Amino acid sequence: MTNSVPAMTRESEQVVLTPRAGGVELTVKVVPGASKDRIAGALGTALKLAVTAPPEGGKANAAVTRLLASILGVKRADVQLVSGHSQPLKRFLIEGVTVDQVRERLR
Numbered sequence: 001m002t003n004s005v006p007a008m009t010r011e012s013e014q015v016v017l018t019p020r021a022g023g024v025e026l027t028v029k030v031v032p033g034a035s036k037d038r039i040a041g042a043l044g045t046a047l048k049l050a051v052t053a054p055p056e057g058g059k060a061n062a063a064v065t066r067l068l069a070s071i072l073g074v075k076r077a078d079v080q081l082v083s084g085h086s087q088p089l090k091r092f093l094i095e096g097v098t099v100d101q102v103r104e105r106l107r
Helices: 059-072 099-106
Strands: 005-008 014-020 023-031 038-043 046-050 079-083 089-095
Touching (some): 014 046, 014 099, 023 099, 059 079, 059 089, 059 099
Parallel strands (some): 023 046
Antiparallel strands (some): 005 014, 014 023, 023 089, 038 046, 079 089
16 A cells, blocks of 8 residues: 655645655646646646647657656656546656655655
8 A cells, every 4th residue: 555645836736646666656637738848836636737739649748758857857768657648637657756856856
């Protein structure tokens, strides 16, 4: 059994981070077609990310993967889309980081 740990975003809302073997899993609400790639806050327990890429052909998913890797200081290969491939609410596994590291990097 794993425990989920809230993390604070820049907007001081809680994003739930779930420890997994070798990494951390989190829910992301994706807003494609934005004016710039950025953290847009939190939506409930999900991290809300805006990306300029359109929601077609996996372009927004790829943009979110790049953005998460950049924000969290990991390689793109360490960011894996676990579920929600064609949905705005997605689950990502970030490998090689701890809950505390992710929490700190999201501040």
